[in-house]
Amino acid sequence: MEIKENERLNKLNHSCAHLLAQAVKHLYPEAKFWVGPVVEEGFYYDIDLGDKVIKEEDLVQIEKEMKKCAKAAKNIVRHELIKEEALKMFHDDPYKLDLIERMDEKENVISCYTQGDFTDLCRGPHVDNTKELKYFKLLKVSGAYWKGDAKNKMLQRIYGICFDTEEDLQNHLALLEEAKQRDHRKLGKELDIFMTHELVGPGFPMWLPNGAVVRRLLENYIVEKEVALGYHHVYTPCVATTDLYKISGHWDHYKENMFPRMKVDDEEYVLRPMNCPHHMLIYKNSLHSYRDLPIRIGELAADFRYEASGAVCGLERVRCMCQNDAHLFVAPDQIEEEFARVVNLILDVYRDFGLKNYSFRLSLRDPEDTEKYFPDDEMWNKAESMLRKVLDDLHIDYFEAIGEAAFYGPKLDVEVKTAIGHEVTLSTCQLDFLLPEKFDLTYIDKDGSKKRPVVLHRAILGTIDRFMAFLIEETKGVFPVWLAPTQVNIIPVNIEYHLEYAKELKSWLESNHIRVELDERNEKLGYKMRDSQTRKIPITLIIGNQEIENQTISYRIHGSEDTTTLSKEEFLNHLNEVIVKKVLHQDLH
Ligand code: TSB
Numbered sequence: 290m291e292i293k294e295n296e297r298l299n300k301l302n303h304s305c306a307h308l309l310a311q312a313v314k315h316l317y318p319e320a321k322f323w324v325g326p327v328v329e330e331g332f333y334y335d336i337d338l339g340d341k342v343i344k345e346e347d348l349v350q351i352e353k354e355m356k357k358c359a360k361a362a363k364n365i366v367r368h369e370l371i372k373e374e375a376l377k378m379f380h381d382d383p384y385k386l387d388l389i390e391r392m393d394e395k396e397n398v399i400s401c402y403t404q405g406d407f408t409d410l411c412r413g414p415h416v417d418n419t420k421e422l423k424y425f426k427l428l429k430v431s432g433a434y435w436k437g438d439a440k441n442k443m444l445q446r447i448y449g450i451c452f453d454t455e456e457d458l459q460n461h462l463a464l465l466e467e468a469k470q471r472d473h474r475k476l477g478k479e480l481d482i483f484m485t486h487e488l489v490g491p492g493f494p495m496w497l498p499n500g501a502v503v504r505r506l507l508e509n510y511i512v513e514k515e516v517a518l519g520y521h522h523v524y525t526p527c528v529a530t531t532d533l534y535k536i537s538g539h540w541d542h543y544k545e546n547m548f549p550r551m552k553v554d555d556e557e558y559v560l561r562p563m564n565c566p567h568h569m570l571i572y573k574n575s576l577h578s579y580r581d582l583p584i585r586i587g588e589l590a591a592d593f594r595y596e597a598s599g600a601v602c603g604l605e606r607v608r609c610m611c612q613n614d615a616h617l618f619v620a621p622d623q624i625e626e627e628f629a630r631v632v633n634l635i636l637d638v639y640r641d642f643g644l645k646n647y648s649f650r651l652s653l654r655d656p657e658d659t660e661k662y663f664p665d666d667e668m669w670n671k672a673e674s675m676l677r678k679v680l681d682d683l684h685i686d687y688f689e690a691i692g693e694a695a696f697y698g699p700k701l702d703v704e705v706k707t708a709i710g711h712e713v714t715l716s717t718c719q720l721d722f723l724l725p726e727k728f729d730l731t732y733i734d735k736d737g738s739k740k741r742p743v744v745l746h747r748a749i750l751g752t753i754d755r756f757m758a759f760l761i762e763e764t765k766g767v768f769p770v771w772l773a774p775t776q777v778n779i780i781p782v783n784i785e786y787h788l789e790y791a792k793e794l795k796s797w798l799e800s801n802h803i804r805v806e807l808d809e810r811n812e813k814l815g816y817k818m819r820d821s822q823t824r825k826i827p828i829t830l831i832i833g834n835q836e837i838e839n840q841t842i843s844y845r846i847h848g849s850e851d852t853t854t855l856s857k858e859e860f861l862n863h864l865n866e867v868i869v870k871k872v873l874h875q876d877l878h
C-alpha cells in the first residue's frame with residue numbers, strides 16, 4: 290500500500306507520528322525530536338533519548354500511552370509563526386532550531402501543530418482531532434544517524450502504521466507477517482542455505498551444503514544456456530594491480546565502492562569490484578576480424594565491493610559476490626541485435642523460474658552530473674536512443690530513470706522488490722563505448738581497416754547471491770524439484786515393518802541421481818510429515834504395508850494433502866520429467 294500517495298492515510302500517519310512523539314515525551318521527558326515523516330510503510334519518528342536505548346518490548350508501553358493521548362480527544366490546532374517566534378518557541382530544542390534556521394520565510398510558512406500539552410514544528414496537514422487515531426501499531430525500532438550521516442549521533446527511529454479501520458490495520462499486519470516469513474535471511478537459516486559469522490565479517494555469507502547444491506545447479510544452468518548461445522567462458526583472478534583500474538576508469542569513478550589497496554612486493558593490488566578490465570585484456574590477447582564478432586566472454590566471477598556495513602543484507606547485498614557476468618564485443622551495427630538477444634535471454638530465464646514480479650528500468654545518465662558521467666553528449670544520446678528503440682521494437686514495458694546509468698554508459702536493469710521492501714536490481718545489460726577506447730580495442734573490418742568494437746556488459750542472474758536471495762523469497766523456500774537440495778524424503782510409516790523397503794527405495798533413487806533422504810527416526814507419521822513440510826522438501830514418500838505388498842510408491846507434494854500412488858517405474862519417469870522440464874512447484878499438482 291502506497292501510504293504516501295493516499296491523502297487520507299498520509300494525514301492519519303502524519304498525525305500518528307505526532308501522537309507517538311507526544312506519548313514518548315510523557316514517558317521520557319528528556320526526549321528530543323528530529324523529524325517524523327510519512328514513508329511508504331507508514332511513519333517513523335527519529336528521537337534523541339540521550340543514552341537510553343528503546344527496545345522492542347518498550348513499544349507496548351509507548352503504544353498504551355498513545356492510546357491514552359488519542360482518547361483524550363484533543364483538537365490538533367495549527368499556528369503560523371514568524372521565524373523569530375519559532376526560534377523563541379523552540380529555543381531549548383537544538384533539533385528544531387536546526388530545522389528552523391534552514392527555513393526561508395519567503396518560501397515557507399513556518400507552522401506548528403498543538404494537541405493538548407504537545408506542540409511540534411510541522412508543515413501539516415493533520416487530522417482535526419486525536420480521537421481519529423484509533424487503528425495504529427508500532428512496528429519496530431532501530432538506530433538511525435542524525436541526518437543519515439555516520440559521523441553524527443545515533444538517534445532512535447520508531448516505526449509505526451495507522452489506518453482508518455481495524456480491518457485495514459489487521460490486513461496490513463497480516464501482509465507484513467507473511468513478508469517476514471518469506472524473508473530470505475529467515476528461510477536461509479532455517480533451511481541451512483547460508484550462514485554468517487562475525488569472525489568472517491558483515492557482508493560475507495558462507496554457503497552451506499544445501500545452498501551449495503542449489504548454487505551449483507544455478508551456475509550449471511546459466512553456463513549451459515550461455516554456451517548454447519555462443520558464449521565462451523573463462524576464469525580470471527579476483528585481484529589485479531591498481532594500474533588496471535586506473536586505465537579502466539574504475540579508480541576515478543568507482544574507488545569508494547572498492548576495498549582499499551594492498552601492497553605486495555613492489556606492486557599495488559586491489560580486490561576487483563568488476564570483471565570488465567580482465568575481459569578487455571582477454572579480448573586484446575588476440576587479433577580479431579569482423580567475422581569473429583560478436584565475441585562473448587562469460588565468467589562466473591568473484592567480485593568484492595565495499596558496501597556500508599549497515600547496507601549489507603543476507604545474500605541480497607554482499608561484499609563478496611559471484612557475478613553471472615559476460616562482456617559482449619560487437620561491431621557498431623550489431624549493437625541492437627545483440628542487445629535484443631540479451632533481453633530475450635533475460636525473458637527466457639525469468640520464464641524458467643516462473644518470475645513475474647519484476648520491471649524493466651532504462652537507466653540513463655544525469656547530464657548535470659559531469660563528475661560521474663563523461664561529457665560526450667552525442668555518444669550518450671546515441672546509446673540511449675538505441676536501447677529505447679530495441680525495447681520499443683520488442684514491445685517491452687519499461688520506465689526510465691535519470692542518473693541510474695553506469696559511469697560508462699546507459700543500461701537496462703531488471704528491478705525487483707524483496708520481501709522486506711528493498712528495491713534491487715537483478716539482471717542488467719549495459720552499453721559501453723568507453724572501455725574499448727580506454728583499452729584501445731580493435732578489430733579488422735571488411736576493408737582491412739582497424740575499427741573499434743562496442744562492449745555490452747551483462748549479467749542475467751545478476752549475482753548468484755542476489756538471485757538466490759530473490760528465489761528463496763519468491764518460492765518461500767519451496768524450490769522446484771530440479772533445484773531442491775533434497776528432492777525426495779522417504780518416511781516409513783512404521784520403523785519396525787517398513788524400514789527395509791524404504792532403504793531399498795532410497796538406494797534405488799540415489800542410483801538414479803535423485804537427491805533423497807530417509808527419515809529413520811522412531812517418531813509418529815504426523816510428526817515426520819510436518820517436519821518434511823517445514824523443511825520444504827517438495828516430494829515426500831509415505832511407505833507402509835500397501836506399498837510393500839504392491840511394490841509401489843505413495844507420495845505427497847509439499848503443501849498438498851493428496852496422496853498419489855504409482856509403480857516405482859512410473860514414479861521415477863514422472864520425477865525425471867519434472868526435473869528435466871524444470872516444472873515449477875505450483876505446476877506439480
Ligand atoms: C554486468 N560490469 C558490469 C557487468 O559486466 C557490472 O558490474 N554491473 S553491476 O555493477 O550492475 O553489477 C552486476 C549485478 O550485480 C547487478 O545487476 C546486481 O544484480 C548485482 N550486485 C551488485 N552489487 C551487489 C551486491 N553488493 N550484492 C549482491 N549483488 C550485487
Ligand code: ZN
Nearest residue numbers: 563564565746
Ligand atoms: Zn562489466
